[in-house]
Amino acid sequence: MGSQRLVVIGNGMAPGRVLDHLFERAPDAYQVTIFNAEPRVNYDRIMLSPVLSGEKQYKDIIIHDDAWYNDHQVTLHRGKRVVEIDRANKTVIAADGTKAPYDRLLIATGSNPIIIPVPGHDLPGVVTYRDLDDVDAMLSASRKAGRAVVIGGGLLGLEAAVGLKMQGMDVAVVHLASTLMERQLDEAAGHLLRKEIERRGIDVYTSANTTEIIGTKSVEGVRLDDGTRIDASLVCMAVGIRPNTSVADAAGLSVERGIIVGDDLKTSDPSIFAVGECVQHRDQCYGLVAPLYEMAKVVAAQLSGDTDTVYTGSITSTKLKVTGVDVFSAGDFQQTEGREEVVLRDAAQGVYKRLVLRDDQLVGAVVYGDTKDSAWFFQHIKDGTDVSEYRDTLIFGPTYAGGDPVDPLAAVAALPGDAEICGCNGVCKSIIQETITGEGLTSLDDVRAHTKASASCGSCTGLVEQILALTLGDQFDPDAAKPVCACTDLGHDAVRRLIVAGELKTIPDVMQQLNWKTSCGCSKCRPAINFYLVCAWPGEYVDDGQSRFINERVHANIQKDGTYSVVPRMWGGMTTAQELRAIADVVDKYDIPTVKCTGGARIDMLGVKKEDLPSVWSDLNQAGLVSGHAYAKGLRTVKSCVGTDWCRFGTQDSTGLAVKLERFLWGSWTPHKVKLGVSGCPRNCAEATCKDIGVVCVDSGYEIHFAGAAGMHVKGTDLLSTVETEGEAIHYIGALMQMYREQGWYLDRIYKWAAKVGVDYVRDTLAILDNRNDYYDRFVYSQQFMQDDPWAARVAGKDAHEFTPITLEHRVETA
Amino acid sequence: MMSGPESIWVKVCELTDIPLRGSRVLKTEAGCVALFRTVGDDVFALRDQCPHKKGPLSQGIVHDRSIACPLHNMVFDLDTGFARGPDAYEAQTFPTKVEQGIISVDLRNLSEGRQ
Numbered sequence: 001m002g003s004q005r006l007v008v009i010g011n012g013m014a015p016g017r018v019l020d021h022l023f024e025r026a027p028d029a030y031q032v033t034i035f036n037a038e039p040r041v042n043y044d045r046i047m048l049s050p051v052l053s054g055e056k057q058y059k060d061i062i063i064h065d066d067a068w069y070n071d072h073q074v075t076l077h078r079g080k081r082v083v084e085i086d087r088a089n090k091t092v093i094a095a096d097g098t099k100a101p102y103d104r105l106l107i108a109t110g111s112n113p114i115i116i117p118v119p120g121h122d123l124p125g126v127v128t129y130r131d132l133d134d135v136d137a138m139l140s141a142s143r144k145a146g147r148a149v150v151i152g153g154g155l156l157g158l159e160a161a162v163g164l165k166m167q168g169m170d171v172a173v174v175h176l177a178s179t180l181m182e183r184q185l186d187e188a189a190g191h192l193l194r195k196e197i198e199r200r201g202i203d204v205y206t207s208a209n210t211t212e213i214i215g216t217k218s219v220e221g222v223r224l225d226d227g228t229r230i231d232a233s234l235v236c237m238a239v240g241i242r243p244n245t246s247v248a249d250a251a252g253l254s255v256e257r258g259i260i261v262g263d264d265l266k267t268s269d270p271s272i273f274a275v276g277e278c279v280q281h282r283d284q285c286y287g288l289v290a291p292l293y294e295m296a297k298v299v300a301a302q303l304s305g306d307t308d309t310v311y312t313g314s315i316t317s318t319k320l321k322v323t324g325v326d327v328f329s330a331g332d333f334q335q336t337e338g339r340e341e342v343v344l345r346d347a348a349q350g351v352y353k354r355l356v357l358r359d360d361q362l363v364g365a366v367v368y369g370d371t372k373d374s375a376w377f378f379q380h381i382k383d384g385t386d387v388s389e390y391r392d393t394l395i396f397g398p399t400y401a402g403g404d405p406v407d408p409l410a411a412v413a414a415l416p417g418d419a420e421i422c423g424c425n426g427v428c429k430s431i432i433q434e435t436i437t438g439e440g441l442t443s444l445d446d447v448r449a450h451t452k453a454s455a456s457c458g459s460c461t462g463l464v465e466q467i468l469a470l471t472l473g474d475q476f477d478p479d480a481a482k483p484v485c486a487c488t489d490l491g492h493d494a495v496r497r498l499i500v501a502g503e504l505k506t507i508p509d510v511m512q513q514l515n516w517k518t519s520c521g522c523s524k525c526r527p528a529i530n531f532y533l534v535c536a537w538p539g540e541y542v543d544d545g546q547s548r549f550i551n552e553r554v555h556a557n558i559q560k561d562g563t564y565s566v567v568p569r570m571w572g573g574m575t576t577a578q579e580l581r582a583i584a585d586v587v588d589k590y591d592i593p594t595v596k597c598t599g600g601a602r603i604d605m606l607g608v609k610k611e612d613l614p615s616v617w618s619d620l621n622q623a624g625l626v627s628g629h630a631y632a633k634g635l636r637t638v639k640s641c642v643g644t645d646w647c648r649f650g651t652q653d654s655t656g657l658a659v660k661l662e663r664f665l666w667g668s669w670t671p672h673k674v675k676l677g678v679s680g681c682p683r684n685c686a687e688a689t690c691k692d693i694g695v696v697c698v699d700s701g702y703e704i705h706f707a708g709a710a711g712m713h714v715k716g717t718d719l720l721s722t723v724e725t726e727g728e729a730i731h732y733i734g735a736l737m738q739m740y741r742e743q744g745w746y747l748d749r750i751y752k753w754a755a756k757v758g759v760d761y762v763r764d765t766l767a768i769l770d771n772r773n774d775y776y777d778r779f780v781y782s783q784q785f786m787q788d789d790p791w792a793a794r795v796a797g798k799d800a801h802e803f804t805p806i807t808l809e810h811r812v813e814t815a
Numbered sequence: 816m817m818s819g820p821e822s823i824w825v826k827v828c829e830l831t832d833i834p835l836r837g838s839r840v841l842k843t844e845a846g847c848v849a850l851f852r853t854v855g856d857d858v859f860a861l862r863d864q865c866p867h868k869k870g871p872l873s874q875g876i877v878h879d880r881s882i883a884c885p886l887h888n889m890v891f892d893l894d895t896g897f898a899r900g901p902d903a904y905e906a907q908t909f910p911t912k913v914e915q916g917i918i919s920v921d922l923r924n925l926s927e928g929r930q
């Protein structure tokens with residue numbers, strides 16, 4: 001290991017990045033020791049908001065795990081706060097007495113959240129928003145529900161407020177200025193933002209000055225200077241940050257607002273560097289990661305002997321990380337002498353764009369609602385591009401000037417190679433493209449791994465995907481890059497969680513709140529969302545027929561010639577002379593060309609004209625035959641064998657159980673189709689062990705199997721559990737169905753879902769009776785709304801327009 | 816929409832006869848025409864026959880100003896009838912207009928492009 005000793009104070013995002021670069025440039029140059037007041041490894045602080053809102057967990061945001069510290073033989077002192085720098089002896093000393101001598105020292109103490117010293121500010125229940133402990137504190141408070149007051153309506157405050165709301169608390173935001181995020185937004189954009197925040201049920205108080213935090217033992221509320229009292233059990237102060245300079249100060253380094261550094265990022269002591277939010281460079285203190293990452297590159301260069309690389313300051317841009325709200329601002333957009341502004345508003349779409357120009361150069365931009373062109377605007381600001389050529393159309397973005405506005409890739413295609421795509425990590429377009437081709441990358445995750453683009457706050461994810469699409473063309477498979485479809489950046493899990501967390505109950509609501517890029521989705525996402533809503537809000541949500549594939553819309557299977565097939569249920573494969581007679585009559589009456597026994601052990605009538613469907617069904621209904629859902633992403637068939645009724649080997653009444661199961665499960669919508677088999681003994685004549693769910697009867701009871709497949713992919717089932725009674729088997733299977741319904745991605749069969757979450761996880765979860773009861777109860781509750789025969793409903797007139805074509809009053813000349 | 820002198824405008828139904836983001840089939844001697852109503856209440860008419868393998872387009876899913884064929888999910892632009900994406904398929908389109916909530920279709924070319 002390195003002869004030189006490098007000691008780092010603070011283990012935040014800036015030094016983490018310094019070390020990444022340093023180990024690339026000079027792997028063995030230094031022996032590194034880190035002191036971190038936080039008792040943990042390096043994590044992505046900017047992703048605390050998704051952790052608070054429940055969209056992510058701590059483990060998802062770790063940047064350097066334990067292995068990393070081992071691999072680079074870095075000594076990490078967790079939970080040890082440095083209290084003194086002994087510059088004479090080049091040694092740092094921690095609160096607990098731990099000492100570490102250094103040749104080079106790096107101060108990266110970040111900043112401290114500002115606590116306004118109003119009475120009551122030290123009551124239990126008052127938290128700040130800076131690190132994981134703060135998030136944990138808020139999460140445990142949110143479990144007790146009640147109201148939270150967030151003081152401060154800036155980036156942080158709003159992310160905290162939305163997070164707490166999504167955790168089920170009532171939330172009020174108290175903001176001193178008259179406009180939310182006034183440092184990043186102008187009044188108009190701030191107004192749109194306020195409306196959106198209020199629409200989410202968060203109370204907003206602007207021009208509101210907190211004078212007191214009320215409470216005796218713990219927080220009970222806050223009082224504003226106009227006397228208003230807002231009750232609260234939690235108060236989160238997010239009013240700003242102050243560079244954390246105490247140790248540097250005590251050590252006699254030159255400090256003003258922050259620790260003074262030069263372009264080489266050295267402090268007034270040449271053997272001591274400082275980086276991150278704690279520094280003051282050319283009179284600037286920064287509060288965003290992008291500039292810190294730029295500094296980090298320079299520190300790493302300097303440490304590895306390259307003294308030519310220097311830091312000259314940054315222009316920053318900000319984006320609010322609240323799912324469903326798109327706000328971007330960059331540069332200087334104050335309205336002053338000699339400046340002109342271009343404004344575009346689209347109230348209907350909730351879009352607001354304001355560009356500020358000085359002598360034909362873009363100097364500032366505020367964009368609300370539609371931020372797809374923001375990278376392009378930001379590039380203009382940084383380059384000081386002369387826009388006189390196209391200033392009239394500038395605000396419409398690159399697509400306008402560059403012709404074809406419908407091409408979604410035009411905006412990205414128009415960007416120059418050095419256009420910055422990922423603000424957090426300072427990754428430009430050409431780097432991403434070169435890495436994609438060079439490394440043969442195919443997915444978003446690949447790009448994140450190789451370039452760090454979109455790996456921090458994620459707000460550039462859409463752009464990175466477009467670059468993938470641009471570079472790979474057809475090779476780029478959007479499924480590989482998690483989003484549900486091209487209409488969104490969100491994956492299935494995120495969409496499902498947000499539907500529940502945000503209480504989104506209609507498809508338009510989901511698309512609005514989750515920021516869908518298309519006006520009403522596509523044939524990929526609409527059926528998925530429709531199912532997720534059906535599953536999340538049984539009895540409340542009104543199924544959207546127009547978001548279902550034709551088979552599920554008309555409850556029959558379309559055939560290649562546009563006719564339909566009709567498959568009635570035969571419960572557990574049982575039928576009667578009367579049912580068969582009814583089928584025979586229908587076949588004659590509507591001269592149906594083909595009658596066939598299906599692979600699902602029932603009868604399929606193929607080639608029925610669409611107009612005939614309702615009368616065919618009505619005739620079948622007469623005989624008690626109902627839809628077999630042979631078309632449904634739902635319960636299909638429960639195959640059985642004759643079991644103890646007849647078979648000399650039968651151990652249990654497999655036919656009876658199959659019938660009970662089919663009558664219990666039918667009508668439920670699921671992520672993909674569900675097929676069961678119940679065999680009376682391990683000879684398994686009902687093929688139970690290649691079904692989605694299978695039961696194999698044995699002398700001692702019932703083996704419950706799941707996650708089999710026998711379609712494009714063939715796979716034997718895994719054993720879920722063995723139970724003694726029929727009742728337990730049905731209970732277990734009901735619970736499994738609901739777990740799959742609530743967790744499965746649309747179009748994943750049970751075996752695919754189980755592979756994603758883990759077979760053991762499913763088994764262990766359902767092994768616990770309480771869990772089983774919860775899932776079972778939710779399934780039973782949902783079933784009461786699902787179990788009416790869709791055929792009967794349509795015979796009674798539902799969706800008549802589907803089945804009755806329009807004809808013309810007067811003949812049409814067709815010469 | 817433009818229409819030459821010899822165009823044949825035919826009143827077919829009311830706007831509300833078609834469900835939002837839905838479709839209806841218009842039956843004529845010269846074959847079926849699919850009528851679509853988009854989320855913006857624009858109405859389009861295409862021959863109810865996918866140029867790929869004759870799938871009934873009326874049975875597909877309407878999204879934005881396009882329709883996904885029910886058989887193999889090819890997506891067609893309702894304005895132009897062209898398939899989205901690489902494949903060079905084109906579905907026959909008919910001019911439409913909506914006046915006082917009544918939909919009319921110009922069936923001048925109905926007999927053409929019949930397969």
Ligand code: SRM
Nearest residue numbers: 557565597598599600601602630636709710711712713749
């Ligand atoms: C009718 C039937 C074939 C037959 O004549 O027997 C059939 C017909 C179709 N199957 Fe099947 N499958 C039929 C039993 C099966 C079976 C055997 C079984 O159910 O025990 C399997 C293998 C087991 C399984 O499900 O994995 C089967 C695996 C598939 C698959 C592959 C599923 C997979 O995940 O790999 C598809 C494609 C899909 O669903 O995406 C499919 C899709 C289809 C579709 C719906 C294709 C389509 O979208 O049009 C066919 C509809 C024809 C129609 O209009 O009825 N069918 N299909 C069977 C109806 C069973 C029933 O009574 O409901």
Ligand SMILES: Cc1cc2nc3c(=O)[nH]c(=O)nc-3n(C[C@H](O)[C@H](O)[C@H](O)COP(=O)(O)OP(=O)(O)OC[C@H]3O[C@@H](n4cnc5c(N)ncnc54)[C@H](O)[C@@H]3O)c2cc1C
Nearest residue numbers: 010012013014037038046081082109110276277287288289
């Ligand atoms: C909730 C939240 C959301 C954010 N969102 C964004 C965003 O979307 N975009 C963006 O660009 N920026 C965002 N930021 C800002 C960004 O996180 C910070 O700019 C960045 O983390 C600063 O990095 P740093 O290394 O300078 O300091 P920090 O990451 O704060 O690290 C400082 C570390 O030093 C430790 N420390 C302090 N004093 C001592 C001592 N004496 N001894 C030992 N250890 C000490 C602290 O415990 C801390 O772990 C966000 C910040 C928060 C809190």
Ligand code: SF4
Nearest residue numbers: 559560598599711712
């Ligand atoms: S096997 Fe293929 S062709 Fe046969 S019914 Fe199933 S899907 Fe159709």
Ligand code: FES
Nearest residue numbers: 865868870884887
């Ligand atoms: S028939 Fe329309 S896509 Fe194949």
